[in-house]
Amino acid sequence: MTETFYEVMRRQGITRRSFIKFCSLTAASLGLGPSYVGRIANAMETKPRTPVIWLHGLECTCCSESFIRSAHPLAKDVVLSMLSLDYDDTLMAAAGHQAEAIIAEIKAKYKGNYILAVEGNPPLNEDGMFCIHGGRPFVEVLKETAADAKAVIAWGACASWGCVQAAKPNPTRATPIDKVISGKPIVKVPGCPPIAEVMTAVVTYMLTFDRIPELDRQGRPKMFYGQRIHDKCYRRPHFDAGQFVEAWDDEAARKGYCLYKMGCKGPTTYNACSTTRWNDGVSFPIQSGHGCIGCSEDGFWDKGSFYDRLTGINQFGIEANADKVGATAAGVVGAAVAAHAAVSALKRGRLEQSDGDNK
Amino acid sequence: MLSAQDMQEAAAHGRSVKAIYVYEAPVRLWHWVNALAITILAITGYFIGSPLPSMPGEASQHFAMGYIRFAHFAAGYVLLVGFLGRIYWAFVGNQHARQLFKLPIFNPRWWREVLFELRWYLFLEPDPKKYVGHNPLAQLSMFFMVTLTMVFMICTGFALYGEGAQDGSWAHTVFTSWVIPLFGQSQDVHTWHHLGMWVMVLFVMLHVYAAVREDIMSRQSMVSTMLSGWRLFKDDKP
Ligand code: HEM
Ligand code: HEM
Ligand code: SF4
Numbered sequence: 001m002t003e004t005f006y007e008v009m010r011r012q013g014i015t016r017r018s019f020i021k022f023c024s025l026t027a028a029s030l031g032l033g034p035s036y037v038g039r040i041a042n043a044m045e046t047k048p049r050t051p052v053i054w055l056h057g058l059e060c061t062c063c064s065e066s067f068i069r070s071a072h073p074l075a076k077d078v079v080l081s082m083l084s085l086d087y088d089d090t091l092m093a094a095a096g097h098q099a100e101a102i103i104a105e106i107k108a109k110y111k112g113n114y115i116l117a118v119e120g121n122p123p124l125n126e127d128g129m130f131c132i133h134g135g136r137p138f139v140e141v142l143k144e145t146a147a148d149a150k151a152v153i154a155w156g157a158c159a160s161w162g163c164v165q166a167a168k169p170n171p172t173r174a175t176p177i178d179k180v181i182s183g184k185p186i187v188k189v190p191g192c193p194p195i196a197e198v199m200t201a202v203v204t205y206m207l208t209f210d211r212i213p214e215l216d217r218q219g220r221p222k223m224f225y226g227q228r229i230h231d232k233c234y235r236r237p238h239f240d241a242g243q244f245v246e247a248w249d250d251e252a253a254r255k256g257y258c259l260y261k262m263g264c265k266g267p268t269t270y271n272a273c274s275t276t277r278w279n280d281g282v283s284f285p286i287q288s289g290h291g292c293i294g295c296s297e298d299g300f301w302d303k304g305s306f307y308d309r310l311t312g313i314n315q316f317g318i319e320a321n322a323d324k325v326g327a328t329a330a331g332v333v334g335a336a337v338a339a340h341a342a343v344s345a346l347k348r349g350r351l352e353q354s355d356g357d358n359k
Numbered sequence: 360m361l362s363a364q365d366m367q368e369a370a371a372h373g374r375s376v377k378a379i380y381v382y383e384a385p386v387r388l389w390h391w392v393n394a395l396a397i398t399i400l401a402i403t404g405y406f407i408g409s410p411l412p413s414m415p416g417e418a419s420q421h422f423a424m425g426y427i428r429f430a431h432f433a434a435g436y437v438l439l440v441g442f443l444g445r446i447y448w449a450f451v452g453n454q455h456a457r458q459l460f461k462l463p464i465f466n467p468r469w470w471r472e473v474l475f476e477l478r479w480y481l482f483l484e485p486d487p488k489k490y491v492g493h494n495p496l497a498q499l500s501m502f503f504m505v506t507l508t509m510v511f512m513i514c515t516g517f518a519l520y521g522e523g524a525q526d527g528s529w530a531h532t533v534f535t536s537w538v539i540p541l542f543g544q545s546q547d548v549h550t551w552h553h554l555g556m557w558v559m560v561l562f563v564m565l566h567v568y569a570a571v572r573e574d575i576m577s578r579q580s581m582v583s584t585m586l587s588g589w590r591l592f593k594d595d596k597p
Contacts, residue, residue: 217537237418241421243415251415261410
């Protein structure tokens with residue numbers, strides 16, 4: 001029989017005390033009540049572990065880099081021990097044919113029972129030749145592996161939305177994975193990269209509860225993507241007060257005022273950075289003095305400068321934003337109205353004159 | 360008092376009619392409340408997009424952005440409630456109350472009159488026509504730049520509002536839940552909402568100019584009609 005999570009953890013030298021601590025921290029980070037601690041512990045003690053296959057398409061590996069830095073106590077050991085045994089081409093020991101054999105083996109042995117985690121996305125142009133995995137286009141491997149999976153996790157902005165390789169004009173036609181995989185539940189965990197603790201928590205949730213977390217309309221787990229950075233930003237009092245940084249080196253920047261005018265995308269970005277923070281809760285971009293760039297939002301590369309409050313609109317072939325477009329139109333209409341009024345006045349003047357002549 | 364219908368019939372039978380009751384009180388009330396709400400929305404909206412310069416001091420001493428946003432949202436609610444009331448009145452009010460929502464696009468005569476009005480504004484027609492309700496060109500521009508734009512502004516505005524009010528709020532359920540996925544993401548909704556403001560600004564510029572100009576140049580009253588409801592005609596010619 002396959003080992004349970006608990007057995008794997010004990011084998012890794014984790015004490016029962018640490019194990020229970022892990023369960024309660026997981027419950028807390030998932031927003032569950034204390035009564036769930038027991039349920040999580042029970043699930044991990046009794047359930048045979050679910051294998052996870054982790055595939056890499058067009059990506060920069062920042063998701064993996066983030067993931068292995070998870071500071072959530074023990075999560076690193078736990079989740080790595082669950083994953084490394086199976087398949088992750090950047091983390092596992094096996095290589096070459098030996099490695100590829102693992103996928104086939106898991107597919108056969110755990111048909112419909114493993115989780116597929118995808119980092120990066122498949123390019124579709126030139127029959128997918130821009131990303132080759134084990135001698136074949138990545139898109140083929142992806143579809144095949146997804147076919148027998150129980151659920152699919154889309155790691156990061158790449159797998160979820162396309163990210164930089166899909167930015168205009170997207171020469172390789174890099175495509176988010178939900179556009180090529182059908183009929184499987186897909187959990188999107190966007191971000192460039194996603195927060196480590198969010199990644200481990202999503203995996204833990206799926207492994208322990210045997211189901212995917214509640215998703216919003218765009219396929220993201222509500223528990224981590226239900227609020228904007230702006231909703232929980234610690235600089236929010238300065239926003240409400242109307243106190244803004246106006247230049248990177250001004251007094252307001254030193255005082256830590258709101259970065260709205262410097263193009264902060266916190267008000268339009270759904271992520272947990274302002275609550276969870278990064279690197280063991282040390283900081284997050286805004287805390288370090290830089291606005292949010294909106295890396296977990298769809299198409300964030302194509303929305304103009306990271307440093308403009310108003311989104312750039314370049315449809316007209318020139319640099320513009322909503323106010324420039326609108327003010328130009330208003331100027332034209334204003335001039336037309338003025339000219340029209342002048343001609344109208346002339347016409348009226350002449351009419352009155354001729355009226356007068358007729359009398 | 361005679362209804363507008365009776366008046367028109369009277370006019371059709373060649374009797375001279377000098378004044379017709381066109382805009383009922385709810386329509387007039389809505390017009391001015393709505394105009395005020397839109398003015399507040401456009402000004403506060405502009406400052407939400409490009410905030411005023413910062414003031415020094417403790418954050419707790421100020422609430423500039425808070426007040427501006429509050430005024431925007433309060434005016435947004437007034438706009439919504441007023442618009443719903445106006446829709447209701449389109450059903451129970453007189454025929455002119457329906458002009459904002461129904462274009463007689465299958466009526467060739469109406470299209471000819473749209474063209475006539477265009478020619479009148481381009482100084483190609485020497486004399487204006489008389490209209491009891493809106494002139495057809497005004498009706499056309501009101502339908503696109505007011506009725507449709509307002510629906511758009513209400514949908515996008517309350518979708519943005521629901522983001523702050525969060526999942527579970529009525530605005531989130533009714534608007535945010537489908538508007539944000541429709542546009543892809545919140546930033547695009549902001550941009551379109553912002554462009555919508557400029558459509559309204561253009562309308563108001565043209566509208567106020569046309570109202571004042573027609574008051575002077577046409578053969579009927581305009582501004583006073585929106586105040587008293589009575590349309591006065593300046594001559595007896597048909
Ligand atoms: C934000 C500003 C304004 C907006 C959005 C607006 C919108 C409208 C709308 C939608 C109507 C049609 C009413 C209906 O059928 O229920 C209307 C009619 C009218 N408005 Fe305004 N209005 C604005 C400001 C003004 C101002 C400042 C004036 C006065 C100078 C004015 C004068 C009129 C007049 C005279 C009519 C009647 C036109 C006719 O009889 O054909 N409006 N307006
Ligand atoms: C004629 C109607 C309206 C106009 C002209 C208008 C104008 C604007 C403008 C220019 C912005 C700034 C957009 C940006 O660049 O981010 C804005 C933001 C906003 N508007 Fe409106 N708006 C209108 C109606 C509404 C309505 C009906 C609501 C609903 C309550 C609403 C809610 C909002 C919200 C929530 C924001 C974002 C505020 C923030 O990000 O802090 N608006 N509006
Ligand atoms: S810094 Fe950004 S997220 Fe924080 S309050 Fe200002 S605009 Fe919002």
